[in-house]
Amino acid sequence: MLKTETPNQEHTGLDQYATPDLVAALVDDQLHAIDAVRKAGPQLAAAVEAALPRIDAGGRLLYVGAGTSGRLGVLDSVELNPTFSWPHERAVALIAGGAQAMYVAVEGAEDDLDQGAADLRGLNPGPNDVVLALAASGRTPYVLGAVRAAKELGALTIGFANNAQAPVAAEADVGITLDTGSEIISGSTRLKAGTSQKIALNTFSSALMVRLNKVYGNLMVDFRPTNTKLVQRAVRLTMIATGADEAAARSVLEQCGYHVKTAIVAISKNTSVDAARALLEQARGSVRQALAG
Numbered sequence: 001m002l003k004t005e006t007p008n009q010e011h012t013g014l015d016q017y018a019t020p021d022l023v024a025a026l027v028d029d030q031l032h033a034i035d036a037v038r039k040a041g042p043q044l045a046a047a048v049e050a051a052l053p054r055i056d057a058g059g060r061l062l063y064v065g066a067g068t069s070g071r072l073g074v075l076d077s078v079e080l081n082p083t084f085s086w087p088h089e090r091a092v093a094l095i096a097g098g099a100q101a102m103y104v105a106v107e108g109a110e111d112d113l114d115q116g117a118a119d120l121r122g123l124n125p126g127p128n129d130v131v132l133a134l135a136a137s138g139r140t141p142y143v144l145g146a147v148r149a150a151k152e153l154g155a156l157t158i159g160f161a162n163n164a165q166a167p168v169a170a171e172a173d174v175g176i177t178l179d180t181g182s183e184i185i186s187g188s189t190r191l192k193a194g195t196s197q198k199i200a201l202n203t204f205s206s207a208l209m210v211r212l213n214k215v216y217g218n219l220m221v222d223f224r225p226t227n228t229k230l231v232q233r234a235v236r237l238t239m240i241a242t243g244a245d246e247a248a249a250r251s252v253l254e255q256c257g258y259h260v261k262t263a264i265v266a267i268s269k270n271t272s273v274d275a276a277r278a279l280l281e282q283a284r285g286s287v288r289q290a291l292a293g
Contacts, residue, residue, distance in 0.1 A: 002163045004136050004189050008182040026191075029184040033195035036162075036178040037203065043176045044200060047158045048207045050174055051130045054156055055090075055208060059128030062155070063093040064120060064146040066110035068190045069134035069160075069197060070095030074102055076201040084214040085222050094119045096142040109142065116145030127154040132204075134197055135159075136189035138166020138177075147171055160200060162193040176200060216241060216287040221260040234258045241287075242267040265290045 011017075011025055037044075055061065061080075063073030070093070077093040080086035096116065097106025109115070125131065131150040135143045138161025147168060150157050159172030162180050169175030178196040183189060209215065214222040219241055225231040238249040241264045249263065256262040256273045266276035268291055276290070283289035 002137055003179070003181050004162050004183060004193055005187050006182040007186040008184050011184050014184065026184060030192050030195050032180050033178075033192040033199060036180045036192075036196045037199045040176050040178055040200065043174065044203055044207075047174045047176060047204055048211065050156055051158070051204075051208060052211050054128040054130055056212065057128045059126070059130055060090045060092060060123075061205070062120070062123055062125060062129055062131045062150075063091075063134065064116065064131060064143055065094075065134035066096035066101075066140050066142050067105065068194045069136055069140075069143075071102055072194060072197050072201060073132065073134050075198075076205055080205060080209070082226075083220065083223060084209045084212075085224055086209070086214075092123060094123070094146065096140075110140050111142070113141035113145035116142035117149035118145075120146040120149045121153070125150055125153050125155040129155040131155050131157045132201070133157060133159045133168050133172060134201075135166070135168045136162040136193040136197070138163045138168045140168065143168055144171070158204075160197055162189065162196065213283075213285040213287070216261070216264065219260075221264065221287060222285070223260070225258040231258060234260050234263075238263045238267070261285070261287050 017025060063077050065073040074093040074095060077091040080091045081088055095101045097109030101109060133143050133147045144167055147157050147159060157172040158174045158176065159169040160176045160178065161169040162178050164177055164179060169177050178200060180192045180196050183191050185191060219237050221237060225234045234253055235246060235249050237260050238244065238253060239246060244267050252263045252266050261280055262273055262276045264287055265279055266273050269276065279290040279293055283293060
């Protein structure tokens with residue numbers, strides 16, 4: 001029996017717990033998710049290093065999953081654009097059962113190996129694309145079909161699973177095992193198995209974006225300020241990075257469409273917005289290199 005399906009022996013009387021104890025048990029069990037991701041750190045680092053040259057060459061991040069895993073893939077793909085201005089078309093998510101499965105479970109869709117392969121092929125993956133395959137069990141047919149099709153077409157495959165020696169991780173170019181063990185509610189991988197996948201995806205995609213010069217220091221500097229909150233954030237980050245006062249930061253940001261990277265370089269180098277853009281282009285988007293130039 002898979003670890004994720006094995007009944008948890010620590011909380012066999014869970015339904016009899018007083019509410020405070022029930023909540024505490026559910027929360028505390030999530031700590032195992034953090035431990036599992038920490039242990040997988042070397043594999044996550046290897047995945048980032050393997051993906052970086054492909055993505056830097058114009059490749060896409062292609063997420064594949066079913067159920068909770070599929071929804072987590074969709075979430076990670078969607079959040080890259082507002083956080084890092086990552087193009088929507090370069091972060092595409094497939095979920096077994098199609099888009100409606102994001103909101104309503106499509107039973108049986110995850111069992112279709114051929115459909116997983118067909119859906120992946122429908123994205124026309126190439127050698128610069130990176131496929132992130134997610135399955136708590138590690139043997140979901142839909143996801144396995146996608147992994148095999150991706151490998152045939154030369155894409156890099158990264159498999160995330162919550163059971164050791166799982167096919168999704170074993171067959172991928174880079175396998176990441178998040179060994180979270182049995183769930184406190186037996187078999188419910190929306191709990192710590194899902195939490196570990198969310199942490200792992202956050203870690204992978206964020207590390208990749210840092211390497212792609214989307215971050216300066218630890219400041220988020222490559223986002224689109226599409227509402228009042230984000231405009232205020234752009235001003236604040238520019239002030240932090242440059243030491244400029246609010247009026248000066250806002251003035252330069254208004255000239256460059258509130259692009260924080262450009263404003264930082266323009267203020268720090270005491271140059272025009274156009275010159276700052278040119279420096280950033282020469283530095284391939286790296287604020288640090290543009291300032292050193």
